[in-house]
Amino acid sequence: MNEQLQDGDLAKADIRNHDRLKSMRAPWEATWQEIDERFPNGAGGFKQQTPGQIRGARNYDTTHISANKRFAAAGVAITTPEEKQYIRVKFHDKDLMKSRMVQLWCARASQRMYEIRHAVHTGFNVAANEDWDQLGRYGTSPMFVDGKPGRGMSYQTLHLSEVYIDVGYGGRTDTVHRLYKKSARQLEEEFGLDALTPKMRDALRQPGKENTEFDILHVIEPNRSWDREKLDWRRMPIVSRYLAVDEKIYLRRAGFFTHPIPVSRHATSAGEIYGRSPAIDQMPTIQGVNAMRNTLLRALHKAVDPAIMFSNDAGITKLVTRPGGLNPGLWEDGRPMAGRMPGGENGIPLADNAIEQERAVIRIEFLEEFYKILTDPNSRMTTTEVLEVMAKQGVLVRPFASRYATEKQDPVSQRELDLCIRYGQLDPFPPEVLEAGAWPHMEYENPLASMARAERVTKGMRFVEAITPLAQLDGGAVLDYIDYDTMAPGMAEDIGVPPEWIRDQAAIAQLREQREEEKRAAIEAEMLKAASGATLDFAKAGQISEAA
Structure with missing residues (x-):
């Protein structure tokens, strides 16, 4: 046990605050117990059951179970589709993004971040599906995002039964208490023998007692003593404390630069901390x-x-x-x-x-119509029609997806970028970035983003289609209203065309100059041909006159 970590008053304060969070969560637990009974794949958290007991015995209809599975599948498909490279690393400074070196760095970083996230050992794909599944059931879902040098990233969706949350001034989750059980053997693995409490060490010394379980409270909250000049946990904006509840002894006190457990909520009403789910609304x-x-x-x-x-x-x-x-x-x-x-x-x-x-009502709440659009696309539609359908269907998911992007996608992305840059997993920043002191962010080029931008692209295409017939009446003068040099790269960005597929301004200027030279050469050749023809005609005319 490290005596320097111990603070009896702080331990008592953490337990008091945890009791407060428990009382805030208590009114929801009866609802979540009913959810566990109706959704057997999520049972065992709030609904205490005998091991081996059949779950969902009260169900005579399973529409809601299959609907939630499709809800989770659709959620993953529109946010983090594994079959597509959807990650785009960018900088907020638009002038900086005009640099070819910066564009290429972002392209390489995007591919690297995708590969790091979806590596088999990270567990991201499993965690993402569990995350959406839990959102469909409870309406609130925490995900633990961590990474270590030499081990890469790791993702784990935590069951809501062991997580208690609170929000900051802006209404976003900033405090997470995780109360979980681990055996003495597992705690030695995680924290090392020197960090364990006397009771834990006693359990390890006695044969057969090493699997004795202990309650651990992991407290993650904003650091109210944040000091960048310190060399310990105080220099980090987020504090992390592991407390052995029974003995009130800290196993570890550390911190994070980015929040390790982002918590997303499906939908909330004013004043609510925990989210409401399709399952709750349709119970x-x-x-x-x-x-x-x-x-x-x-x-x-x-x-x-x-x-x-x-x-x-x-x-x-x-x-x-x-x-x-x-x-x-x-x-x-x-x-x-x-x-x-x-x-x-x-x-x-x-x-x-x-x-x-009644089943149809349940399916609508779980966005099953949207799921059908994802799985049964109409290939006979034109590009414009596809974009229009995507824009209309985006209205169905925008309220939930916007919250998910704010509360889960952005925090997870910032956590990943922070760890990867600190551990040297990305190329060094270009000189322009270092000079600007800029920090990258991640955007998702997924179906959800495409839906959000589809309306703007569709309007642009409709405008071109509308004025094209007019161009036939005025010799094309009306097309002068369209700035193609701005529209083309803008549409490429909205559609998600990789930047390396687009020529830079210098290459475009060179191509245009080459075309102009070819045009001038063609015109000169035509003029020379015409002049030669005229000379030949004059010569023939002179010969005819002499003969006469």
Whole structure:
């Protein structure tokens, strides 16, 4: 145990603050427990269950489960599609981005960041899908982003059951408490033997006790003692403390330059800290569909295996309506003594229709129509029509996607850039960047970004299409309104054309000068040909005169 790390008052303050965060989260936990019961793939966090117990036993309909899987798949596809190089490293300074050296550095850095993120050992693809899956269920999802020299980046979506959050002045999550259990053996692996508490060491010394678990509270919050001149954790804007809760002993006190656990929320109402999910919003509908489906299953069972009526009651005095039940109730001529009350003859078709209507509501909330557009594109559309459809469909996801970009994509990107630059994973900055003191940022050239920019590109193309017929009336003078030199690179950037595919200004100027020279040479050749023809004509005319 490192005595220099210990601060009894701070440990008590951390525990008091954690109790405050627990009380803030408590009203949500009953809702999340119901979510765990209805969505069995996420059970085990808030819904305590016996190991091996069947999950989701109350479900008679699984529309919401498949809808959430598609929601997660669509979320990953429009934000971080693995099959496409979607990362673009840039600088905010537009003049700086005009430099060819800076453009090429950004292109190389973009490819490098994509390769680092999607390397197999990082676990990013798994974490991204779990992140969107958790957003669909709970509406709030934390992701742990870390990296070490020689080991690369690592990504892990944390289950919400072990995470407690608070927000800063601007409403963004800046404080994260993670309460989790680890065995003494695992803690020695993570922190080293010297950092462990007396109880942990005792557990390691006793054979068979090394797997004894301990509660660890990881506190991540803004550093209120931030001092850039210090050489310890105080020089970092974000503090990190690992506290053994039972003994109130710190295992490690450190810090981060960028937040290691970005927390995104699907949607929030004013004053809410935790997010609301499609599952939360549609829970009444999900429960209703399950109730109707349960009734329909019983009705179908009765229809396939109806109760049987017979003439001898054999002492039976009550009706048995379950499938296959035996009931007295036939006259000697075979007519039933009791008949069914009127109504319900068309119950099964009506129930099917009602259930399907409710299922449609659930699918809409989980953006299944948007998922279909991603998986079933209409290849017969023109480029302009595709862009228009993308712009319209972007309206469906923009409210959620904008929040995700702000709360998850940007913090994760800044964390990655910070670690990669500090660990020398990218090329050195060009001299222009060093002189400007600029810092890069990452943009995503993914379907979501394409949807956001599709409207501007579509308007430009529509404008060109609209005035082109007019050019035939005035000899093309109306086309002077279009600045093609600005429009072409702008559309290339909006569409996401790699910068190395676009010629720089010097190359373009050289090509244009070459074309002008070729035009001048062609004109001179035509003039020379015309002059030679005229001379030949004059000569022939003179010969004719002499002959005459």
